[in-house]
Amino acid sequence: MxxxxxxxxxxxxxxxxxxxxxNFKPASSNVLDARFPQVxxxxxxxxxxxxxxxxxxxxxxxxxxxxxxxxxxxGFWSFTSKPMAPGLHYYTVVVDGAEVSDPGSTxxxxxxxxxxxxxxxxxxxxxxxxxxVPHGQVRQIWYHSTVTGTWRDAFVYLPPDYDxxxxxxxxxxLQHGGGEDETGWIRQGKANFILDNLIASGSTKPMxxxxxxxxxxxxxxxxxxxxxxxxxxxxxxxxxxxxxxxFEDDMTQVLIPFVDKTFRTIPDRDHRAMAGLSMGGMETFxxxxxxxxxxxxxxxxxxxxNPFLTGTRxxxxxxxxxxxxxxxAFAKRVHLLWIGVGTKEPERMKSGLESLHTALEEGGVxxxxxxxxxxxxxxxxxxxxxxxxxxxxxxxxxxxx
Amino acid sequence: MxxxxxxxxxxxxxxxxxxxxxNFKPASSNVLDARFPQVxxxxxxxxxxxxxxxxxxxxxxxxxxxxxxxxxxxGFWSFTSKPMAPGLHYYTVVVDGAEVSDPGSTxxxxxxxxxxxxxxxxxxxxxxxxxxVPHGQVRQIWYHSTVTGTWRDAFVYLPPDYDxxxxxxxxxxLQHGGGEDETGWIRQGKANFILDNLIASGSTKPMxxxxxxxxxxxxxxxxxxxxxxxxxxxxxxxxxxxxxxxFEDDMTQVLIPFVDKTFRTIPDRDHRAMAGLSMGGMETFxxxxxxxxxxxxxxxxxxxxNPFLTGTRxxxxxxxxxxxxxxxAFAKRVHLLWIGVGTKEPERMKSGLESLHTALEEGGVxxxxxxxxxxxxxxxxxxxxxxxxxxxxxxxxxxxx
Numbered sequence: 019m020x021x022x023x024x025x026x027x028x029x030x031x032x033x034x035x036x037x038x039x040x041n042f043k044p045a046s047s048n049v050l051d052a053r054f055p056q057v058x059x060x061x062x063x064x065x066x067x068x069x070x071x072x073x074x075x076x077x078x079x080x081x082x083x084x085x086x087x088x089x090x091x092x093g094f095w096s097f098t099s100k101p102m103a104p105g106l107h108y109y110t111v112v113v114d115g116a117e118v119s120d121p122g123s124t125x126x127x128x129x130x131x132x133x134x135x136x137x138x139x140x141x142x143x144x145x146x147x148x149x150x151v152p153h154g155q156v157r158q159i160w161y162h163s164t165v166t167g168t169w170r171d172a173f174v175y176l177p178p179d180y181d182x183x184x185x186x187x188x189x190x191x192l193q194h195g196g197g198e199d200e201t202g203w204i205r206q207g208k209a210n211f212i213l214d215n216l217i218a219s220g221s222t223k224p225m226x227x228x229x230x231x232x233x234x235x236x237x238x239x240x241x242x243x244x245x246x247x248x249x250x251x252x253x254x255x256x257x258x259x260x261x262x263x264x265f266e267d268d269m270t271q272v273l274i275p276f277v278d279k280t281f282r283t284i285p286d287r288d289h290r291a292m293a294g295l296s297m298g299g300m301e302t303f304x305x306x307x308x309x310x311x312x313x314x315x316x317x318x319x320x321x322x323x324n325p326f327l328t329g330t331r332x333x334x335x336x337x338x339x340x341x342x343x344x345x346x347a348f349a350k351r352v353h354l355l356w357i358g359v360g361t362k363e364p365e366r367m368k369s370g371l372e373s374l375h376t377a378l379e380e381g382g383v384x385x386x387x388x389x390x391x392x393x394x395x396x397x398x399x400x401x402x403x404x405x406x407x408x409x410x411x412x413x414x415x416x417x418x419x
Numbered sequence: 420m421x422x423x424x425x426x427x428x429x430x431x432x433x434x435x436x437x438x439x440x441x442n443f444k445p446a447s448s449n450v451l452d453a454r455f456p457q458v459x460x461x462x463x464x465x466x467x468x469x470x471x472x473x474x475x476x477x478x479x480x481x482x483x484x485x486x487x488x489x490x491x492x493x494g495f496w497s498f499t500s501k502p503m504a505p506g507l508h509y510y511t512v513v514v515d516g517a518e519v520s521d522p523g524s525t526x527x528x529x530x531x532x533x534x535x536x537x538x539x540x541x542x543x544x545x546x547x548x549x550x551x552v553p554h555g556q557v558r559q560i561w562y563h564s565t566v567t568g569t570w571r572d573a574f575v576y577l578p579p580d581y582d583x584x585x586x587x588x589x590x591x592x593l594q595h596g597g598g599e600d601e602t603g604w605i606r607q608g609k610a611n612f613i614l615d616n617l618i619a620s621g622s623t624k625p626m627x628x629x630x631x632x633x634x635x636x637x638x639x640x641x642x643x644x645x646x647x648x649x650x651x652x653x654x655x656x657x658x659x660x661x662x663x664x665x666f667e668d669d670m671t672q673v674l675i676p677f678v679d680k681t682f683r684t685i686p687d688r689d690h691r692a693m694a695g696l697s698m699g700g701m702e703t704f705x706x707x708x709x710x711x712x713x714x715x716x717x718x719x720x721x722x723x724x725n726p727f728l729t730g731t732r733x734x735x736x737x738x739x740x741x742x743x744x745x746x747x748a749f750a751k752r753v754h755l756l757w758i759g760v761g762t763k764e765p766e767r768m769k770s771g772l773e774s775l776h777t778a779l780e781e782g783g784v785x786x787x788x789x790x791x792x793x794x795x796x797x798x799x800x801x802x803x804x805x806x807x808x809x810x811x812x813x814x815x816x817x818x819x820x
Contacts, residue, residue: 075517121520131450
């Protein structure tokens with residue numbers, strides 16, 4: 019074991035010589051001391067990928083450039099991007115038709131696999147970085163679900179003073195997007211550092227954040243064979259509704275009681291919020307509007323509701339069994355309805371959120387509509403969403419603190 | 420966002436038809452509902468990897484078979500292994516010279532990258548699986564190190580009754596191997612489930628486990644250019660000693676005080692243990708023998724000491740400044756000296772541990788030597804090590820509980 023141990027101990031910093039010919043620097047999202055990917059002061063990204071015998075290697079930024087990489091004499095392939103928006107950009111590399119991750123990158127769970135991503139810093143923005151402020155802890159918890167019949171885990175952020183105070187705290191349930199999992203809001207989103215910094219600034223109430231896995235199937239449920247069935251056809255929708263329903267039941271019947279039993283929460287609707295990104299926003303609207311007895315703060319980050327499931331346009335008078343039909347009563351009952359979208363998101367996403375915003379506005383339903391300038395359907399949008407959303411929570415309601 | 424969200428929500432279970440022609444089943448280490456890798460009742464592993472345009476695809480089990488995969492008409496490449504030992508087996512796939520991870524596998528940090536691995540169940544062994552017993556929590560904590568000048572994180576297992584009792588607990592510092600990181604003992608090792616089960620059985624004292632990152636460099640330290648210098652030559656060793664020393668200082672000067680301040684520990688040497696695997700075993704011997712005022716339980720899992728650093732054979736009379744020169748005094752001071760190795764580990768690893776065992780035995784130094792039957796330099800060895808090691812801790816020393 020000694021040779022292996024030593025090689026590892028050294029290789030992480032020594033196997034790569036320093037590059038001093040430009041201001042490209044290793045990305046903060048790299049593993050240990052990996053030299054690539056790199057980012058320069060113009061937010062350009064350089065990738066280097068070893069594939070000595072490959073015929074064709076392509077770079078695939080999921081919300082960005084897709085291009086051929088250039089073969090170098092040393093067996094590596096390289097690519098330099100155009101200037102990119104700030105934030106964490108998922109990507110994969112396609113090696114002779116095999117879509118794979120880059121060993122130089124930390125692996126982030128996205129696209130239903132452990133994918134690569136590169137962090138492009140945002141000038142002047144440090145709200146999601148670790149700073150010299152009190153830090154909360156993130157806990158992984160395990161619970162057995164009577165809904166799914168399986169052990170499930172969740173991540174829980176506890177505010178910095180949780181262990182030293184005797185206070186009880188409000189809770190935000192915060193969901194990842196489609197193809198991601200319960201690790202996303204910490205690893206990609208930096209939700210813990212965002213909350214540490216917001217709480218330290220005094221703008222945001224200390225709160226607990228629970229991040230659950232957004233996928234569930236009821237015990238014994240067998241997914242029917244959908245081969246040959248049309249995408250978004252009735253059979254497809256039925257399976258999706260089944261799984262969304264299992265998630266809703268797991269959250270409301272198992273997870274919330276488990277959290278309220280395990281942590282010092284304030285276990286009432288005035289002190290319980292839910293938000294989610296993309297698919298998590300769909301889940302948020304389904305769970306919260308079906309359980310307004312449990313939630314009074316609602317956030318949809320680049321995803322809100324799922325009107326295609328009912329096949330109808332969003333109508334504030336009838337949506338969610340008429341919960342918003344009386345806007346004044348709704349505003350008293352729901353302390354915050356918040357939706358957000360990045361201005362560079364694909365048109366179908368932007369228009370979906372904008373039409374919801376317009377419908378709410380025309381219907382006189384009080385809400386916040388936030389647009390993240392210059393960002394796509396990516397994590398920088400959702401970090402900004404959380405930064406705008408969290409300070410609005412639990413301010414108007416009495417606290418036991 | 421809707422199309423993406425829906426596709427993700429479904430694809431994880433629907434994109435793969437069921438395979439009913441054998442008793443191969445998806446591995447528990449797969450992502451979400453990925454169909455491959457699979458394992459059968461004879462502990463054979465099947466891998467399927469998509470690379471439609473590749474010329475050559477090889478499977479690379481790090482402690483096992485390395486072989487060409489077979490191209491299938493559908494653009495996938497397949498491989499079926501011989502029966503494998505139980506446990507978690509790291510592997511990569513080599514696509515036309517590019518060594519990459521398998522998107523069907525959960526990513527585990529090993530070999531200084533996020534690698535693939537497949538879990539082969541061990542018949543009759545459930546000590547590392549989640550069971551219907553009280554579960555401890557795993558917390559991620561962040562601390563600023565005055566040694567490295569950086570923010571560092573660690574994972575901390577708290578026993579099931581930590582939040583509901585007012586007790587103080589002994590602490591085990593438990594280190595990963597070379598090329599791994601602080602996530603290894605939970606994600607690969609299942610240390611939390613092992614402790615949950617041991618504590619529930621009554622055999623093991625409830626304890627806190629701290630899992631730190633085993634790599635450190637002092638603030639301002641610049642790694643010298645080692646190109647052209649011989650592997651394990653004096654320049655090489657010097658860098659390694661520098662980094663090991665930085666790790667030792669970070670642990671003893673920053674992390675231990677931080678842990679004792681943050682958690683309800685019993686902050687004395689009688690209630691503090693350290694163990695580690697492979698490189699972590701080297702670190703354990705360096706840290707504990709240099710700080711016997713801090714530690715009284717010592718474990719080396721497939722790694723113990725680092726005699727090549729001093730260039731001398733292990734001599735119980737002189738090793739570690741003569742700490743073991745008086746075996747009787749040493750046995751009173753150090754409550755447990757424990758070393759372990761898998762019987763199928765490579766010869767150089769086995770012989771290293773065996774010669775240490777022999778030297779200790781001949782020198783009359785009380786210790787435990789554990790051999791894990793049939794397992795290699797892999798996680799099943801280290802899970803078994805922890806299962807044997809943990810119940811021996813903190814039994815002979817008074818507790819404040």
